[in-house]
């Protein structure tokens with residue numbers, strides 16, 4: 001299994017994933033549901049790649065890198081890392097967002113993919129802890145986080161705010 005950064009060579013598989021990903025599933029948002037392959041290659045893909053080194057973006061925009069989880073030659077999920085926290089991210093979505101392809105869920109990919117993503121995040125983010133947020137009713141994602149050493153640092157009405165210490169992050 002490997003995490004590959006978003007790229008032009010994997011456009012077809014990345015598009016298939018992106019166009020099928022719901023607009024909002026448990027707080028993981030995707031404005032590109034239903035996008036055509038031409039739209040993806042001409043607009044969406046260059047935009048998503050540019051997020052790692054944003055140009056002409058508003059001040060609040062934090063650099064974000066997209067990765068895809070591959071098992072052999074099969075793309076099974078998407079993981080995004082926001083490079084540092086702002087007040088909005090600290091009290092909101094945190095550093096990492098992810099999803100696994102519907103028909104590949106429950107096979108351990110979420111847990112394994114987050115482990116690989118944490119390894120990347122440790123190289124990028126300056127904070128001592130990795131911040132994550134999860135809906136209270138999203139048991140699968142809570143398990144994915146706990147499997148990777150997350151603890152519950154707080155909550156609001158609908159979410160738990162989870163953190164993983166960079167010193168301990170990784171599968172137990």
Ligand SMILES: CC(C)(COP(=O)(O)OP(=O)(O)OC[C@H]1O[C@@H](n2cnc3c(N)ncnc32)[C@H](O)[C@@H]1OP(=O)(O)O)[C@@H](O)C(=O)NCCC(=O)NCCS
Pocket residue numbers: 025026027028098099100101104105106107108109110111112133134135138139140141143144147
């Ligand atoms: C959350 C998500 C990433 C989990 O991915 P996954 O590949 O199914 O995760 P895993 O296979 O590693 O399973 C993790 C744990 O959740 C459990 N699980 C999986 N699906 C479950 C479900 N529908 N209900 C309850 N538990 C579930 C697994 O049994 C496993 O338990 P274990 O750790 O005790 O063995 C995936 O369901 C998904 O993409 N959901 C939609 C988007 C989303 O919610 N993203 C996260 C936002 S915070």
